[in-house]
Amino acid sequence: MARVTDERTYYTIPIGPTHPSLKEPLQFAFDLEGERVVDVEIKPGWNHRGVEVLGMKRNPLQTLYLAERICGICSVSHLIAFSRAVENALGIPVPPRAEYIRVIIAELERIHSHILWAGVAAHELGFDTLLHLTWRVREQVMDILELLTGNRVNYALVTIGGVRRDITKEQEPLVRQALRYYKDLLEMLVDAFLHDPTIELRTRDVGVLSYKDALELMAVGPTARASGVKKDIRVDQPYLAYPALELSPITPDLFRPEIHGDVYDKIIVRLLEIEQAIGLIEQALAKMPEGEIGHATKEEMTELLVQIKEREGEGIGRHEAPRGELFHYIRFQADSEIPILWKVKCPTYSNLMSYRPMFQGAQIADIPIIIACIDPCIACMDRVIVRRDGREEVWTAEQLLAKSWEKTRRLKG
Amino acid sequence: MILAQIIEQLFKKPATNKFPAKYMPKSIISFLKSGKPIVPPVPTPPRFRGKLIYHRDKCVGCEQCGRVCPANVIQFVPQEKKVRFYLARCTFCGQCTDICPADAIEMSNEFLLADYNKYSKNLVLE
Numbered sequence A: 001m002a003r004v005t006d007e008r009t010y011y012t013i014p015i016g017p018t019h020p021s022l023k024e025p026l027q028f029a030f031d032l033e034g035e036r037v038v039d040v041e042i043k044p045g046w047n048h049r050g051v052e053v054l055g056m057k058r059n060p061l062q063t064l065y066l067a068e069r070i071c072g073i074c075s076v077s078h079l080i081a082f083s084r085a086v087e088n089a090l091g092i093p094v095p096p097r098a099e100y101i102r103v104i105i106a107e108l109e110r111i112h113s114h115i116l117w118a119g120v121a122a123h124e125l126g127f128d129t130l131l132h133l134t135w136r137v138r139e140q141v142m143d144i145l146e147l148l149t150g151n152r153v154n155y156a157l158v159t160i161g162g163v164r165r166d167i168t169k170e171q172e173p174l175v176r177q178a179l180r181y182y183k184d185l186l187e188m189l190v191d192a193f194l195h196d197p198t199i200e201l202r203t204r205d206v207g208v209l210s211y212k213d214a215l216e217l218m219a220v221g222p223t224a225r226a227s228g229v230k231k232d233i234r235v236d237q238p239y240l241a242y243p244a245l246e247l248s249p250i251t252p253d254l255f256r257p258e259i260h261g262d263v264y265d266k267i268i269v270r271l272l273e274i275e276q277a278i279g280l281i282e283q284a285l286a287k288m289p290e291g292e293i294g295h296a297t298k299e300e301m302t303e304l305l306v307q308i309k310e311r312e313g314e315g316i317g318r319h320e321a322p323r324g325e326l327f328h329y330i331r332f333q334a335d336s337e338i339p340i341l342w343k344v345k346c347p348t349y350s351n352l353m354s355y356r357p358m359f360q361g362a363q364i365a366d367i368p369i370i371i372a373c374i375d376p377c378i379a380c381m382d383r384v385i386v387r388r389d390g391r392e393e394v395w396t397a398e399q400l401l402a403k404s405w406e407k408t409r410r411l412k413g
Numbered sequence B: 001m002i003l004a005q006i007i008e009q010l011f012k013k014p015a016t017n018k019f020p021a022k023y024m025p026k027s028i029i030s031f032l033k034s035g036k037p038i039v040p041p042v043p044t045p046p047r048f049r050g051k052l053i054y055h056r057d058k059c060v061g062c063e064q065c066g067r068v069c070p071a072n073v074i075q076f077v078p079q080e081k082k083v084r085f086y087l088a089r090c091t092f093c094g095q096c097t098d099i100c101p102a103d104a105i106e107m108s109n110e111f112l113l114a115d116y117n118k119y120s121k122n123l124v125l126e
Helices: A051-055 A060-068 A075-090 A096-124 A128-149 A171-194 A197-203 A211-216 A221-225 A263-287 A298-310 A347-359 A364-373 A397-412 B002-010 B028-033 B064-068 B095-099
Strands: A002-005 A008-015 A027-033 A036-043 A313-321 A324-332 A341-345 B052-054 B074-077 B082-086 B105-107
Touching: A027 A364, A036 A347, A051 A060, A051 A341, A060 A075, A060 A298, A060 B095, A075 A096, A075 A298, A075 A313, A075 A324, A096 A128, A096 A171, A096 A263, A096 A364, A128 A171, A128 B002, A171 A197, A171 A263, A171 B002, A197 A263, A197 A364, A211 A347, A221 A263, A221 A324, A221 A347, A263 A364, A298 B064, A298 B095, A324 A347, A347 A364, B052 B082, B064 B074, B064 B095, B095 B105
Parallel strands: none
Antiparallel strands: A002 A008, A008 A027, A027 A036, A313 A324, A324 A341, B052 B105, B074 B082
């Protein structure tokens, strides 16, 4: 599609919903002036699965495994956020040991997610050797997760009011061994990604998200931290066992003097977060107290079902997933074990808006790496579907405001 | 440093497990039916969550498992006061094994359950 204005020709190219450079369906329409992207329009909504509606038809013990399957990569993050929401709503306590085990699994997942992302980023740049290398080393953490939880991907470890399996004395040395493996490896990964001239050429000053834009567009997770915004739920509003552990938000100035907010900075943040996660797991293993792990036995589980049925309330659960802040909201009525409302807000949803400043001024060839740089998870994000009634209508904020004013006037009579 | 890794890899065994055969057979189905030895899958750790095992004699018919099953796998048979599992739907969460008061449900290491028919003998436990 071409559009001629003031002697220049602008083109619009659509990318997606399905496209080789996109792992999941998302539609973009780029306004181009020559090679340069002038503006971008993003249309999500191609992967809506109605998960929340399903969750409002069954009890929370059944929904746990549905929540986990919202995302294949950050599955334990959804479990933690969901079970924390239910625990807050119904006032169910969690024993300290279970909190430590949750932290360990969440951080192991962060290692696995960031290594996976690094591989995808290398692939988008055409560096497939690095893709195969990172995905091979990722197997080690997958094996540890399988050992601790019984499955490679959907761990089913966290339950409401605790965890379902304990980390035994025999498993601890194996976890430590895997952590040592990643510590040794990290130097190699940093060298391969951050000191590689080709990667520097392709990622420096590409997809820049300024500090101001990151704040204004409410970016979360590594996307925000790469722009210098010190934002991390684990630090800002500590939960689980995080208050007892030493951590601070990772920003790229730990590696190089200035913060640019480009794709290179996002690689720095994710690689440094692998190191941070290793440290956190080591601390958690050392500080983990002995004792109960929560609702793991038969009697406790039956009792939990009774509690869910009797009590009422609403609660939120937040968790710093590998991609950023994850938010679950749930509401219960008395005498019903089925929630009347469940809402999930995923990090990709918060980060989607930051695409626009990142794309402005970029070249067509930079599109895949910029799409990949926020680590988008579309399956997580698509919660809303627009009902079109045969035609499409978008309302601006002013129109909505005018409607609201009109309603106030109408009600006043 | 990455160059050293690549050269090292030349002399190492590939990380991938060549499952089910070293070279891609022309037809996987006829290869599996022929009964030739297959390259075994990667071994599973202890307490792996695999295919369910149902001890029918131990089952007391309390229906607790059906209450917690997220995938609607478990059907109660009122005439016999026992349950039936449709494993094609199973998500391998292990919730039913945890809640069973009579220890009638167990999880095995078996995970190769692909089948053409979701009601085949292998996938319906009674």
